[in-house]
Amino acid sequence: MRNKRVEKLVKLALLCAMSLVLMYVVRFPIIPALFFLEYDMADVPILIGTFMYGPVAGLAITAVVSVLQAVTVSASSGWIGCIMHFFATGAFAVIAGVIYRRRHNIRGAIEGLLLGAAAMVIIMVPFNYYLSPIFISGSGMSYAEAQSYVWSYMWSFVAFNALKALINSAVTFVVYKPLSRLFKKEFLKKEPHPGK
Numbered sequence: 001m002r003n004k005r006v007e008k009l010v011k012l013a014l015l016c017a018m019s020l021v022l023m024y025v026v027r028f029p030i031i032p033a034l035f036f037l038e039y040d041m042a043d044v045p046i047l048i049g050t051f052m053y054g055p056v057a058g059l060a061i062t063a064v065v066s067v068l069q070a071v072t073v074s075a076s077s078g079w080i081g082c083i084m085h086f087f088a089t090g091a092f093a094v095i096a097g098v099i100y101r102r103r104h105n106i107r108g109a110i111e112g113l114l115l116g117a118a119a120m121v122i123i124m125v126p127f128n129y130y131l132s133p134i135f136i137s138g139s140g141m142s143y144a145e146a147q148s149y150v151w152s153y154m155w156s157f158v159a160f161n162a163l164k165a166l167i168n169s170a171v172t173f174v175v176y177k178p179l180s181r182l183f184k185k186e187f188l189k190k191e192p193h194p195g196k
Helices: 002-025 043-053 055-071 075-102 106-130 132-137 143-152 154-183 185-190
Strands: 027-029 038-040
Touching: 002 027, 002 043, 002 055, 038 154, 043 055, 043 075, 043 106, 043 154, 055 075, 075 106, 075 132, 106 132, 106 143, 106 154, 132 143, 143 154
Parallel strands: none
Antiparallel strands: 027 038
């Protein structure tokens, strides 16, 4: 029992490390007008961990990764970026994990990923409106002016977050099976892969 617990913790730690590495390696803007909004694949290992070990584990990975990102790869975003990432990706992972746990098939995987992605997009609207202006207000704008600026681009923020969430969902769906074999061999025997 103890060995299995240690093994699980090691695998969860490896998923956290994969998330950090992917955020560092795969980063590029997908909306030219908003070059500071960069796509990254950091959520993919989190979603894989969620499908493998459940929503609680997914939320735990999200918490660890959010803090580590805030002090390493995304140090410039500080505590604000940490909070935004935890709540947005956390909602994504929990919803996807709960739905997939209840329905271990392709439909459950797709529904979980789509509803989780929708939750992430919705949650980011108030976070962008109230927290993003804190970054901008330091560049000569008042908080109110920065908030107005952010609101004028809100549909672009929504489009970016939706695109990012959908891409990460698709990648997760494709790579889940081979990675789950590496991380948890017994998993495939007990639970069908969402792509079956």
